[in-house]
Amino acid sequence: MLDNKGFDLWANGYDKSVNLSDEENTYPFAGYKEVLNKIYGIVHEKSNGTILDIGFGTGVLTQKLYNDGYIIYGIDFSEKMIEIARSKMPKAVLLQQDFSKGLPDIILDKKFDFIICTYAIHHLSNHEKLSFINLLKNLLTQNGKVLIGDIAFETRDEMLSCQYSFRDDWDDDEVYIVFDELRKSFEHRNIEFQKISFCAGIITVNN
Numbered sequence: 001m002l003d004n005k006g007f008d009l010w011a012n013g014y015d016k017s018v019n020l021s022d023e024e025n026t027y028p029f030a031g032y033k034e035v036l037n038k039i040y041g042i043v044h045e046k047s048n049g050t051i052l053d054i055g056f057g058t059g060v061l062t063q064k065l066y067n068d069g070y071i072i073y074g075i076d077f078s079e080k081m082i083e084i085a086r087s088k089m090p091k092a093v094l095l096q097q098d099f100s101k102g103l104p105d106i107i108l109d110k111k112f113d114f115i116i117c118t119y120a121i122h123h124l125s126n127h128e129k130l131s132f133i134n135l136l137k138n139l140l141t142q143n144g145k146v147l148i149g150d151i152a153f154e155t156r157d158e159m160l161s162c163q164y165s166f167r168d169d170w171d172d173d174e175v176y177i178v179f180d181e182l183r184k185s186f187e188h189r190n191i192e193f194q195k196i197s198f199c200a201g202i203i204t205v206n207n
């Protein structure tokens with residue numbers, strides 16, 4: 001699993017490597033742009049609001065929302081990623097924090113219309129994901145949404161088939177969402193899955 005220093009080293013080449021994997025339609029980033037575009041569209045169903053981005057990285061998605069006038073808060077543990085994102089979004093509140101260790105009080109004291117988390121939650125175990133999603137849900141405004149876009153599968157069979165096809169590149173340290181298993185253990189029933197590619201999907205949790 002990459003730690004914050006690993007992400008520091010990846011930061012400058014991040015956008016290029018992700019786009020290459022997406023364009024070649026390979027694991028792990030096949031569907032990346034579509035995931036981000038779909039989430040962008042969902043956020044735009046509300047013309048303004050406050051957004052929290054968990055693991056914002058280089059700010060590919062949040063920068064667009066920032067430019068559209070949304071108020072942006074974000075959490076990331078990589079200094080280098082924060083530096084890149086801050087140069088694009090000088091007025092956003094971008095905080096350095098390891099989200100596996102919880103969220104800062106400044107975030108816990110607020111409510112968000114949308115909480116987005118793209119390609120970051122697979123760094124948590126399944127158990128940690130459940131508590132984290134429940135924590136995020138409590139930070140939503142009425143009718144707010146948590147939008148998780150990531151390497152994700154509807155069923156374990158789909159994941160195993162992808163794992164077999166990409167066995168030389170498969171990252172055993174990452175824990176991908178298997179939606180029908182997540183849904184069973186999730187205490188709220190208002191959770192949905194939209195498949196985007198053979199290895200990507202969007203999980204929406206409605207308040």
Ligand SMILES: C[S@@+](CC[C@H](N)C(=O)[O-])C[C@H]1O[C@@H](n2cnc3c(N)ncnc32)[C@H](O)[C@@H]1O
Pocket residue numbers: 004007054055056057058059060075076077078081097098099100117118119120123
């Ligand atoms: C693969 S990148 C995704 C970036 C961006 N959301 C995107 O869709 O392009 C994962 C990001 O999550 C951050 N990250 C990973 N684990 C984290 C953790 N435990 N706490 C805070 N940030 C984390 C990394 O620093 C990195 O910026």
